[in-house]
Amino acid sequence: MQIEPNPKGVIVITGAGQRVGLHCAIALLQQGYQIAVSYRKESAGIKALRSAGAHCIYADFQSLNDIAAFVEALAVYPTIRALIHNASSWQPDPPLHQRQPSGSVLGQLQQDAKVFDAMQQVHARAPFLLNRALLPQLTVGTEPTDIVHLTDFVASVGSSKHQAYAASKAALENLTLSLARKLAPGVKVNAIAPALLMFNEGDDAAYREKALAKSLMATAPGPDEVLNSLLYLLHSRYITGRVLALDGGRHLKLP
Numbered sequence: 001m002q003i004e005p006n007p008k009g010v011i012v013i014t015g016a017g018q019r020v021g022l023h024c025a026i027a028l029l030q031q032g033y034q035i036a037v038s039y040r041k042e043s044a045g046i047k048a049l050r051s052a053g054a055h056c057i058y059a060d061f062q063s064l065n066d067i068a069a070f071v072e073a074l075a076v077y078p079t080i081r082a083l084i085h086n087a088s089s090w091q092p093d094p095p096l097h098q099r100q101p102s103g104s105v106l107g108q109l110q111q112d113a114k115v116f117d118a119m120q121q122v123h124a125r126a127p128f129l130l131n132r133a134l135l136p137q138l139t140v141g142t143e144p145t146d147i148v149h150l151t152d153f154v155a156s157v158g159s160s161k162h163q164a165y166a167a168s169k170a171a172l173e174n175l176t177l178s179l180a181r182k183l184a185p186g187v188k189v190n191a192i193a194p195a196l197l198m199f200n201e202g203d204d205a206a207y208r209e210k211a212l213a214k215s216l217m218a219t220a221p222g223p224d225e226v227l228n229s230l231l232y233l234l235h236s237r238y239i240t241g242r243v244l245a246l247d248g249g250r251h252l253k254l255p
């Protein structure tokens, strides 16, 4: 079965059950786009999106079977206006090991590899696979369409505690460049690289103060900043292969 094209088009957002993804999905629905999202947790956000008319599809992007099922579920749309890769897991690196004479090296490597592989799978492999699989639907019409990768400020400067996460976001930034070359002029491919956008529930006052002090603007601007950047990219007919920095001037803050 194919779904009648919505005049504003279909926007696919991954990981839209909460926070930035949810905020953007709701706002874009209100602007008249048809929205299809991926989720893992059946959250209040997903229930709200479903009742507002969004197409909510279960997918864990560490699983190739789930990625295939997600692509198959999206086959109901003959065309896709934009594909927004927001799904992400901010996992810290495991603690550095003290080598024990009797300890298992393999066990330690497995623990480290689990985090590294998870980060690459969610942030680099899944977008790479989805971009290729959904390309036919992104290249139907004559108007340019969009792929947007949500990366991170740390992709360009590294992170001592989230090395695997930062490396995987750097991989995604590099895919932005390759894909922009490959797909122009039919598809614009850009990245949005935020520094701190919003805190997590358990972040204490000391952490918040330290995190805020890292940027010149010294604020946590919230998800609207990403929405505004997305709309800017969707409305542009010229920007491709760029990384939009949403970092409050953090690049100018000396350590």
Ligand SMILES: NC(=O)C1=CN([C@@H]2O[C@H](COP(=O)(O)OP(=O)(O)OC[C@H]3O[C@@H](n4cnc5c(N)ncnc54)[C@H](OP(=O)(O)O)[C@@H]3O)[C@@H](O)[C@H]2O)C=CC1
Pocket (backbone or CB within 6 Å): 014, 015, 016, 017, 018, 019, 020, 021, 038, 039, 040, 041, 042, 059, 060, 061, 062, 085, 086, 087, 088, 089, 090, 122, 150, 151, 152, 153, 193, 194, 195, 196, 197, 198, 199
């Ligand atoms: N928040 C911030 O301050 C910053 C955010 N960013 C980036 O902006 C984007 C949005 O951030 P934010 O809203 O905070 O992200 P969150 O961590 O709050 O949410 C990300 C979403 O990704 C989904 N997800 C996680 N792992 C998987 C997986 N294996 N397969 C499929 N989906 C998965 C989650 O789904 P579910 O809930 O269903 O499990 C979740 O809804 C992310 O790409 C993030 O890296 C960058 C810098 C700063």
Ligand SMILES: Nc1nc2c(c(=O)[nH]1)N=C([C@H](O)[C@@H](O)CO)CN2
Pocket (backbone or CB within 6 Å): 087, 088, 089, 090, 152, 195, 196, 197, 198, 199, 200, 211
């Ligand atoms: N997927 C996520 N990525 C990131 C998160 C998050 O909660 N989920 N949070 C951050 C932090 O806000 C950081 O920028 C400052 O502490 C980074 N990435």
